[in-house]
Amino acid sequence: MHAKVHNLVLLFIFTLSFQLKTPHAWGFSFSTLQNHKNTYILKAKTEKLWEQTTWVRLGHYEKTLFGYQSSFKGPLFMDADGDSSPEKELLKTLEAFFSESKDLTMRYKRHPQCQFLARRTWLTKRLNIAKEDLLPCEERQAWKAQLNTQSISLIFAASDLGNPSSSYGHTFLKLINPENAKNKDLIDYGINYAADANSSEGILYAVKGLFGMYDGRFTMLPYHQKIREYINLEGRDIWEYPLNFSSAEVDFLVEHLLEMEIAKAPYWFFTDNCSYHILKTLEVIRPELDLSSRFTKFVIPIDTVKVVMRESNLVNARIFKKSLKTDYLESYSRLGFLQKKALEDAVEKLVIPSTYELSKKEEAEVYEAGMKYMAIQAYRTGKDFDDQVYKLSSERAVLGQITDEQKFNIQPPDESHDSSAIYLGSGQITKSDKNNLSSSKYYSLKFRAAFHDLEQPDFGTVHMSQTEMASFDFRYFTDIKKLSLYRFTVLDLINANPITQIDKNLSWKIKAAILDQWNPEIEGGGGMSFDFNVGESARVSYFITARTWQSDTVMHSAVGPEVLFMIRPMQDIGFSTSLTYFGVLKDEPFLRFKSKLNWNVAPNYDLQVEAENLVTGQTDFQMRAVKNFIF
């Protein structure tokens, strides 16, 4: 009897101890595992494994003055000092990988081996970790098997056609399952690095973002769901760049992304942003890649695409997915004069009046443009146009399959000019008084941090727009032998969004600069623009422009009409000229004339000629050579 109870107790203890061990049983004695672990740690120490590129990149460490620091914090590091010490983190990782301690397993909801799969894969290779020391991690393996990622693409969401401030774009990754290759690639997945931000915070949102007050993190969504926001709501075209990674490299990336799921870093809109961390992630999977170090200050997404394109053999194709807006503009531009008239009626009456006598195909084209137009209006205004779109769609459906997809030639944004530029110039300021004419010659050196001059070739960015941000213009006057910062431009934006038969777009411009002697200059205007058919393209804008500036300690304010004319007679040549009549308070009125010609000599090289009258009777004439580059 006693023996029986004793046996039962033994059995109970045995079962209990077995159950405690089961979650991650290695199938052999614990002491063997400890021996193995000590061997691995010794080897890691002798080889100083933590100094190897891949380890440094797995922790997203950056070299600092005193050592290393990762922008990511928190659970990505198991050691308390892990975010600044690759060494401590590596040793702690090995310790945790072969430990039976429950603490970390509780923390990560799985054993550290299964949480840090990419670290494990890499360490296994470096340290020849025995197969029997590795846990099966079934849940993770099953997840990876379902995802079945064999290759990846870099995705670029281009700028919104009507909004130059979107010129910078956005990048993310697409995980490609070969089973979806034929017509099903939309159900692949997109990996995004974004700020965990609440956009309803209004202006605070922008401020917080500028100062890294939001957390950035990696997220995943079905690809069609991910791009929907861009192609519908924001009118941004999508460009896909398939990357040439082996399936082993891609597998390593997926394992790394699983590690990064729990990682958070402060999100800085202009530096530690989406594109920067996407580049850093690509670098993890191939140690030879050196992409992110090309960026010293600002990380502009389109520039990161270019850097990836210029890496030999990394990109071999590009795929275009047009936005709803591009789709609509395309449909609209193909309509004939009568059709455009009919469209105006159709979006109002929701049916094409028979008086137009259009053919079935012509009607179908009008309805197609109409339903896209209404869908855009719904996104733009936030109003519900479901009924209108539905009515137009039903009218369209009965006409049958009679329209075809038109191939649309659009120049890829990766071929656009680089975002920063250096200008070398020489010019002359001529002053004419009643009696005499004097002039002073100067040399100029200008640096533009971003992004695009109005007259430069503008494919890949917003057509006929200007986005100039942070530029420094130095001048050396030869007669007085003086070098000075002639003009510091904080920003100078022109958005000349044209009015079409049914689109009543508003055009606007804004400029803020500091001139020589710390004289501020602020200018803004609103108006309308119209396109017409001359050369490659031509546009005229009418603004009401207000300007306030300081000269000789006196503040001036002026307001008046402005006409801005822009033309691209051929691909390589852009020309603009503007006339503004400023009625100045308590002063003579001033007619300002400004004109600039840009000749794109070779990709990223331009020659510019410009003329401007600064005040009445003073003309500034200058010639410049421009080199665009990635800063």
Next chain:
Amino acid sequence: MKLVLVTLSLLVSSLAMANDAGCGIGGMLIKSNTKLMQLFAVTTNASFGSQTFGITFGTSGCSASGLVKNDKQIQYFVEVNQEELTREMAQGRGEKLSTLAALNGCASDSQINTFNAQAQTAFKTIVPSSKTTAVDFVNNMKSASVADACKGS
């Protein structure tokens, strides 16, 4: 109002059949934003708050651990893209409509084209009104036997 309708129809349809109750995601995720917010979002490369699930976190009626269940792919796809699918069905062509065809087993270009044509013909059956829900969309596609266009061929 729209939310109430969707919730109501989801309730009704889930009561009416043990079939598909929908995924509980969809186009509703994208809200229209004010001009100002759009400007900030595009200037600053940030994404809207709607997407901040983790990698394996996203779970809805049709997904687990961030991945869409295989047998729910069609329902999920329609829920997210119903507006675009409706427009493309009216045209009888388009990338999303072709994806729907492929999800229904159409492989070759001609099969996909047949599916697209049949979907266009059955437009009023599949989308009887502007308030048609995604669940009804999928069911109507089955009952109009458009879903079977490429089965057994």
